[in-house]
Amino acid sequence: AQKVTQAQTEISVVEKEDVTLDCVYETRDTTYYLFWYKQPPSGELVFLIRRNSFDEQNEISGRYSWNFQKSTSSFNFTITASQVVDSAVYFCALRETGFQKLVFGTGTRLLVSP
Amino acid sequence: DAGVTQSPTHLIKTRGQQVTLRCSPKSGHDTVSWYQQALGQGPQFIFQYYEEEERQRGNFPDRFSGHQFPNYSSELNVNALLLGDSALYLCASSRATGPAGGSQYFGPGTRLLVL
Numbered sequence: 001a002q003k004v005t006q007a008q009t010e011i012s013v014v015e016k017e018d019v020t021l022d023c024v025y026e027t028r029d030t031t032y033y034l035f036w037y038k039q040p041p042s043g044e045l046v047f048l049i050r051r052n053s054f055d056e057q058n059e060i061s062g063r064y065s066w067n068f069q070k071s072t073s074s075f076n077f078t079i080t081a082s083q084v085v086d087s088a089v090y091f092c093a094l095r096e097t098g099f100q101k102l103v104f105g106t107g108t109r110l111l112v113s114p
Numbered sequence: 115d116a117g118v119t120q121s122p123t124h125l126i127k128t129r130g131q132q133v134t135l136r137c138s139p140k141s142g143h144d145t146v147s148w149y150q151q152a153l154g155q156g157p158q159f160i161f162q163y164y165e166e167e168e169r170q171r172g173n174f175p176d177r178f179s180g181h182q183f184p185n186y187s188s189e190l191n192v193n194a195l196l197l198g199d200s201a202l203y204l205c206a207s208s209r210a211t212g213p214a215g216g217s218q219y220f221g222p223g224t225r226l227l228v229l
């Protein structure tokens with residue numbers, strides 16, 4: 001069965017701090033895809049990244065970086081030098097090969113204070 | 115390049131009524147998925163449409179039905195509304211094939227309140 005766990009319900013930081021959002025997943029499939037989405041107060045889910053299970057290279061995009069480790073079934077997301085505009089709920093999601101649905105975690109609410 | 119659009123943005127219905135939500139996919143996308151997001155929860159998969167057919171369905175009752183049109187747009191219908199159907203309904207579009215195939219892009223959602 002597919003499952004995504006985001007143990008951190010809410011994180012509060014002050015602007016310019018670095019913050020890491022944790023994501024742990026469960027799957028019996030050997031090929032799968034992992035995603036991160038951002039949901040600001042407006043409600044729209046904004047796609048941030050997709051990672052294939054066979055590609056364990058870490059990725060950096062501006063202030064965002066992702067650490068994928070198959071050995072620990074984790075796909076963590078770090079924001080460097082956080083900004084107030086980063087305040088949102090962040091969701092990690094999993095999709096197995098052959099299945100179309102995304103399975104989401106319960107989300108982590110990030111609050112960045114000035 | 116227009117993103118995923120949904121209508122209406124907000125809707126208020128009473129128990130027992132029926133509702134239809136609409137979604138237009140991102141340009142170049144041929145697959146539409148629907149999700150229900152209750153307050154404080156992650157989105158839950160309802161179903162996905164491709165080539166005008168339901169390709170996969172989540173754990174939702176038959177009161178939830180859908181349709182995809184030849185132009186790839188889609189509708190979600192919910193019959194006999196219950197209070198528990200109050201949620202944000204999200205539509206996501208994707209491309210069935212290609213290097214970015216399967217990456218789902220979401221619309222702004224429709225907030226449904228059932229009284």
